[in-house]
Amino acid sequence: MPEEFNGLNGQERLKAENDFLKMKLMLEQGAEFGNMDTQNQLPANVENQFLNYIMEFEKHAENPTYIKVFDKIGRPTQFKPVAEILDNEIEDEWGNLLTYLGKHNINFDVCSPNISMRELYRFVTEELFEHEMSDINIPGATSNFIYDEFYPDPVFENSNAASHECINYILQKAPIEWTHHFRKDRLRLNEHFPISIEQFKAIPDSYKDAYDHIEIRDITVVNCLVEEDQSIVDGKYLIQVQTGNDELQISGNWKVYFEKDDKFGYWDIYEVQVEGINF
Numbered sequence: 467m468p469e470e471f472n473g474l475n476g477q478e479r480l481k482a483e484n485d486f487l488k489m490k491l492m493l494e495q496g497a498e499f500g501n502m503d504t505q506n507q508l509p510a511n512v513e514n515q516f517l518n519y520i521m522e523f524e525k526h527a528e529n530p531t532y533i534k535v536f537d538k539i540g541r542p543t544q545f546k547p548v549a550e551i552l553d554n555e556i557e558d559e560w561g562n563l564l565t566y567l568g569k570h571n572i573n574f575d576v577c578s579p580n581i582s583m584r585e586l587y588r589f590v591t592e593e594l595f596e597h598e599m600s601d602i603n604i605p606g607a608t609s610n611f612i613y614d615e616f617y618p619d620p621v622f623e624n625s626n627a628a629s630h631e632c633i634n635y636i637l638q639k640a641p642i643e644w645t646h647h648f649r650k651d652r653l654r655l656n657e658h659f660p661i662s663i664e665q666f667k668a669i670p671d672s673y674k675d676a677y678d679h680i681e682i683r684d685i686t687v688v689n690c691l692v693e694e695d696q697s698i699v700d701g702k703y704l705i706q707v708q709t710g711n712d713e714l715q716i717s718g719n720w721k722v723y724f725e726k727d728d729k730f731g732y733w734d735i736y737e738v739q740v741e742g743i744n745f
Contacts, residue, residue: 480510487517515606536595538609539570548588560587573610578619589613620697624733625690628699628722632735637705639680642667647735649725654737656745669745679708683715695726697733703740718742 488499536542545566551559560583567574567590574594576586593616599609614623627647635642645663652660655669674680683704690699704717718741724733 477510480514484510484513484517487514487521531601532598533601534595535572535597535599538599538601539567539572542566545591548584548591551584551587553584556584556587563587563590571608573608574613575610576613578614578622580619580622581613581617586613589616618731620692620733621690624692624697624722624724625687625699627733627735628690628724629685629687629701632722632738633685633701633703633720633740634682636670636738636740637680637682637685637703639674639677641671641674647733649734649736652736656739656743658745673743673745677707677709681706681708695728697724697726698722699724716742 492498545563546559564574574586574590594611597611602609631644631647635644645667648663648666650663653663653666655661655666658665658669661669683706685701685703687699687701689701691697698721700719700721702717702719704715706713706715708714720741721737721739722735723737725736726733
């Protein structure tokens, strides 16, 4: 820090240092800092920690170094091969492994409920230990790994996308906004084909405008089929709609069709069928 900061008291020094760091980040990294009124400003010490974290992160990004996870965590020898662990021991062994990783600022998680603790233990000790990670040594920084990023579970992911991020969005009263899982054109919604993603959003939104209130009572996945680059998820729904004092329950089956993107490996929705609703 500049020597002229030495004559300042604690808070004044922190604020001056923060202004200096922000100016440095703006000039060297193109950072932008919005104007905040005094009441919404971070405490000077918290802002200082954040700015120093960003400085260290940018410094590492300019000259990145990599290290195996096994070396990063001190090359532990206490974790037995998965084949040597009895079924009644795996829960404790898995818990010990997670705790050890956490002590070395590594977080590990899994999204799919279909993965056993034994498989997670095997993956970490046999594969993740050999994985190269960015060797960042910044106080408070963590490295995060998710099992599903290495071994996606299309049955879980497509079922979740179909029910929560497709059928739920179509049936809820609020307009459709999030369409991350959808193809952008040549879509089908019931008999509407071919339509763009904007048309796909507008059709159910127009239908829902006829009701004052829509309550989703149930959305259930019945089955998910995955075959090579095609997947179909089907289920049932129950909603209650209200117009004025009139209430009506609507129920039926639904199907969501996916295709796998050859280039990126993502599953994109290209067709949705919802029985019982005349969009």
